[in-house]
Amino acid sequence: MRAFVGTGFEELAMxxxxxxxxxxxxxxxxxxxxxxxxELPEEGKPAPGFSLPDQxxxxxxxxxxxxxxxxxxxxxxxxxxxxxxxxxxxxDDMNQITELGAQVVGISVDDTDSHAEFAKKYHLPFPLLAxxxxxxxxxYGALMNLWIIKVARRYTFLIDPQGNIGKVYLSVETSxxxxxxxxxxxxxxxxx
Numbered sequence: 571m572r573a574f575v576g577t578g579f580e581e582l583a584m585x586x587x588x589x590x591x592x593x594x595x596x597x598x599x600x601x602x603x604x605x606x607x608x609e610l611p612e613e614g615k616p617a618p619g620f621s622l623p624d625q626x627x628x629x630x631x632x633x634x635x636x637x638x639x640x641x642x643x644x645x646x647x648x649x650x651x652x653x654x655x656x657x658x659x660x661x662d663d664m665n666q667i668t669e670l671g672a673q674v675v676g677i678s679v680d681d682t683d684s685h686a687e688f689a690k691k692y693h694l695p696f697p698l699l700a701x702x703x704x705x706x707x708x709x710y711g712a713l714m715n716l717w718i719i720k721v722a723r724r725y726t727f728l729i730d731p732q733g734n735i736g737k738v739y740l741s742v743e744t745s746x747x748x749x750x751x752x753x754x755x756x757x758x759x760x761x762x
Contacts, residue, residue: 639672
């Protein structure tokens with residue numbers, strides 16, 4: 571009887587071990603896939619093109635901003651605390667940004683209806699583009715793909731008047747990001 575009990579326990583332990591190993595491997599693959607992003611556009615290189623609708627259904631392309639600086643910022647979700655803080659800071663600093671010859675455009679994977687509500691609620695005076703296919707976020711290396719959920723990472727790209735990447739921001743502090751953009755625009759426009 572003792573040999574039978576030992577064998578049953580060993581079989582059960584081996585099955586549990588196999589389950590745990592499988593879960594660990596799946597979790598590692600999940601984290602690796604979520605962490606993987608497409609290659610980021612390099613500073614000085616042409617910015618990836620896009621053609622996306624804004625909160626009013628109007629299409630915007632990269633070419634529409636040729637001749638101006640473009641603050642192209644990706645954000646995860648409309649009407650969430652950090653995304654609202656970032657958008658409202660851009661709104662509040664819009665005069666300074668436009669005086670420096672720049673336009674602000676936000677992009678997330680939310681739809682145009684969500685963008686329209688968000689823009690209206692916070693009186694956002696700039697376009698919010700709906701990247702429903704997630705292709706643009708992916709081309710900018712800003713897509714976080716969590717299998718069931720896809721969101722844009724909080725990345726910003728400062729694009730120069732010729733359509734090249736002037737500066738890349740991968741670590742964004744939402745409360746002061748627009749001020750950081752203004753400071754960098756002052757430096758970059760002084761060089762040109």
